[in-house]
Amino acid sequence: MKLEGGCYCGGLRYVAEGEPMMKAQCHCRECQYITGGSPNVFIAMPIAGFAYTKGTPKQFTRSDLERAVTREFCPDCGTHVVTRSPGFPAVIVKVGSLDDPSVFKPDMAIFTVDKQAFHHVPDGIPAFERLPG
Structure with missing residues (x-):
């Protein structure tokens, strides 16, 4: 799979x-801060296949x-693009930064222990209070 994307201003x-390693929505409180209150929707992609083609975050x-x-974002418009987690062999790509976000279908919901009443978990996907075992 090849995904392309960027920030709001194009910089x-x-x-x-x-191959995506995980496609999920995260309801943790930290992600709620980053998104402005919603769950964070992401696709975890292999580190070796990720590169910036324009600009420096x-x-x-x-x-x-x-x-x-470590969160990476556009220094001009502030769009959050990826997260890097120590020891995790993937770059967590934010779905909202994709050129075609319609390719995203969540496989799971994680950290539902922090889920807000106004968050929606799609029917039929596994939901975990924290990370799955």
């Missing part, structure tokens, strides 16, 4: 190639957390 572009990693993730 940051990427390509992600390979700004990065943010919390210094007060052990094993904190």
Whole structure:
């Protein structure tokens, strides 16, 4: 699979190639901050197949957390594009940054322990309070 995408202003572009490792919606409280309140929908793609083709992202990693993730976003418009998690062999690509977000169909919902009443989990997909075992 080949995915292409970028930020809202067009200053940051990427390509992600390979077989998706996970397609999910995450309801954790941290993702709610990043999305503005909704679940975070993402496709985890192999690190080796991911590259920026235009621009350089700004990065943010919390210094007060052990094993904190690094979030990458456009330095101009602020669009959150990917997350990198220590030890996870994938880049977590944000579906909203894809040129064609219609390719996304979630396989699961994770961190539903933090799910808000207004969040929707599609019928028929597995839901996990945290990460699946």
